[in-house]
Amino acid sequence: QVQLVESGGGLVQAGGSLRVSCAASGRSFNNSNIGWFRQAPGKERELIGGIFRSGGMTYYADSVKGRFTISRDNAKNTVYLQMNSLKPDDTAIYYCAATARWLPAAWDDYNYWGQGTQVTVSS
Secondary structure (H helix, E strand, O other), rough: OOOEEEEOOEEEEEOOOOOEEEEEEEHHHHEEEEEEEEOOOOOOOEEEEEOOOOOEEEOOOOOOOOOOEEEEEEEOOEEEEOOOOHHHOOEEEEEEEEEEOOOOOOHHHOEEEOOOOOEEEEO
């Protein structure tokens, strides 16, 4: 069992940075790969990145590659999403999710999900 809680969202101007955290509880966290999703108004939820359970491998969607960085601290049971050079198109609710697989694109293929945190980028 894994419980996930996102935090750190907020309002930022275009070109700015924000770091979102995903804090986990439960014994399975260190064995879980973590995916980051986002859902913008009127759009489907999309996978934007993920990190392997050891932290040794990451994946980024083309839309965020070079701007976003995912890291994890297993000692703190936390995964981070560092977002730089933010654009208005990055405005969305950001979610983390846990899975034993690497790395499904479908939300339903994850076992545990956070409640999401709102990120708003103003122009």
